[in-house]
Amino acid sequence: MADSVVLDPVDLHLLRVLQNDARTTYRDLAAQVGVAPSTCLDRVARLRRSGVILGHRLQLDPAKLGRGLQALLSVQVRPHRRELVGPFVERIRALPESRTVFHLTGPDDYLVHVAVADMTDLQRLVLDEFTARREVARVETRLIFQQWDCGPLLPPPPPGGAPAGGSPSA
Amino acid sequence: MADSVVLDPVDLHLLRVLQNDARTTYRDLAAQVGVAPSTCLDRVARLRRSGVILGHRLQLDPAKLGRGLQALLSVQVRPHRRELVGPFVERIRALPESRTVFHLTGPDDYLVHVAVADMTDLQRLVLDEFTARREVARVETRLIFQQWDCGPLLPPPPPGGAPAGGSPSA
DNA sequence: TTTGAAATTTGTCTGGT
């Protein structure tokens, strides 16, 4: 069920346009991709059903919301057992400051991306919500100078990519 | 221009609903928030103009796109001078595997979140695109077991928050 | 600034190619 899905060039084109602006109308979508609007509807509905499209998210500016300081917290949880890490993750996820939580390989078990108002707020967060917890063995804080969101997420080209004059299968 | 913006309770309510589903219609939005649809339109347009809302993003499932393996790469760039790091960041941002690039405080200058097809692909990426570059002094790779996106990003409550029975201003 | 209703644009469905 988590396996990958076959996407033809039309699907890819749709996804590429929608990732630039997820509210493009089906009419514009159709014009850009070169199929009829009703076909777009069909395709997009299929992509949602197959789980490729998970949903639509609003992209907000943290600074404009008074959360101008962002940081990454590396957290060691000891002992690293299910009955401890389950509640830990749930608690951290519920913090209004948390943006993303990663469970990682390596010596640092978790990486938490947080957005706070200022340094005072960050200090409070680290002391009260992380190091105060018994299962948290160590927290390392790194501030984020700048962050870039990269291009759209697209499937990798097949290993034996088709060259220009390649394999006429007729 | 990056300063925070005053948001009244209606704006906050709108943002909270839209972050759960950015395609909620203005009609439903109006019903949930308790104002007229045309007011919602006005408010949302204002939020876009003021830069609080940056855009609408499609949320895709990397595994369904054949990118089932994600990792975080910590990168040291030496010497850390503008004429080296500028092109470095641009090159990394342009990689189809890159999802986010962070410039950080601390010994690791950059953290790059990547999505790849498999281990072979990850090895290729690290060797060919990172360690092969002269300015890259060191790369540390950590795999992502699991990742949680956290609740909506909302402004922090004001320091002197209004208590329950507070300040009847009439 | 907000509203309610009119005008316009979109989303959705049906049936045909």
Place this chain on the structure above:
DNA sequence: ACCAGACAAATTTCAAA
């Protein structure tokens, strides 16, 4: 699978409060 057209529903405008 795709397309075209028709209907329903949503968005957007606008005059008035």
